[in-house]
Each structure stands twice: as C-alpha cells, then as structure tokens.
Amino acid sequence: MTRDLREDLILADGEIIPKGFNYSVFPLAIHRDPESWDNPEEFQPERFLPENSVGRHPFAYVPFSAGPRNCIGQKFALMEEKVILAHLLRQFRLESIGTKDDIVLTTELILRSKNGLPVRCFPR
Structure with a gap:
C-alpha cells in the first residue's frame, strides 16, 4: 500500500518524514510486529476473538488496507x-x-x- 503524506509525520523516535513524501506500508511486517502480537509467527486464530482484541490498535491487522481507500x-x-x-x-x-x-x-x-x-x- 503506497500513500503520499499530506502532513509531516513524526515517528516514535522523533524522526520527521516530510509532507509530500511517498511511503509504503508493508502489511506482512505490521502483522508480525511483536509489539502488537504475542508470538506473531504462531497460528493462533483465537487472538482475533473480541475479548482478545481489546486494546489492540485498530490498524494492527489490515489485510485489505484501511480507511477510505481500503479494498x-x-x-x-x-x-x-x-x-x-x-x-x-x-x-x-x-x-x-x-x-x-x-x-x-x-x-x-x-x-x-x-x-x-x-x-x-x-x-x-
């Protein structure tokens, strides 16, 4: 998924990506992020049950993209x-x-x- 930034993006480490920059989001990396998922490489379908999804960022799993330009x-x-x-x-x-x-x-x-x-x- 490729997007153009409409405003400056400040990353967690303070680095700034300027407005107008073209960036790509790689869902494979998002879906295997250990900060969002315990044991991300394991097949655990129960992780998607409502009670196990509480507090998870809504964009931690985006197989079809998200927002107004989703699939x-x-x-x-x-x-x-x-x-x-x-x-x-x-x-x-x-x-x-x-x-x-x-x-x-x-x-x-x-x-x-x-x-x-x-x-x-x-x-x-």
Whole structure:
C-alpha cells in the first residue's frame, strides 16, 4: 500500500518524514510486529476473538488496507473465502506437504506464495 503524506509525520523516535513524501506500508511486517502480537509467527486464530482484541490498535491487522481507500472487494473476498473453506473442510482433512520455510513470497497486486501452498487432501 503506497500513500503520499499530506502532513509531516513524526515517528516514535522523533524522526520527521516530510509532507509530500511517498511511503509504503508493508502489511506482512505490521502483522508480525511483536509489539502488537504475542508470538506473531504462531497460528493462533483465537487472538482475533473480541475479548482478545481489546486494546489492540485498530490498524494492527489490515489485510485489505484501511480507511477510505481500503479494498472495495473486502466483504466479497471474505465471504468467498468462507464459502470455499466451508465446502473443502466438510469434505476433506487438509495436511501441509511442506514447511513454512519452503514458502517463497512474491509481491504482485497482493502478497502470495510464488509456488502455491501444496497440501494433501484426505476424504472425511
């Protein structure tokens, strides 16, 4: 996500980034920030439960950007994801073939795995 600053930005360490500067926000880094997330590399879906989200900065998790320029397809994408996963998980048990270290990320329009995420499917 790339934006132009409309006013000077003062960082926590006092450094100033001037108005007009073009900057990029990298969600992968935000989503793995240990100041916002305990054990950020662990899969912990319960961290998103309402009681576990109290006090967390609203922009600590921004998979679709945020504010007036966020993704217009966000609601559709989430609904599509839920429908597909529900159908798959009712019929199959999935098992990862590789490890996290095998994943090669690439940045295109979205951040994705360059070689996919290979899984084995076992009928339920």
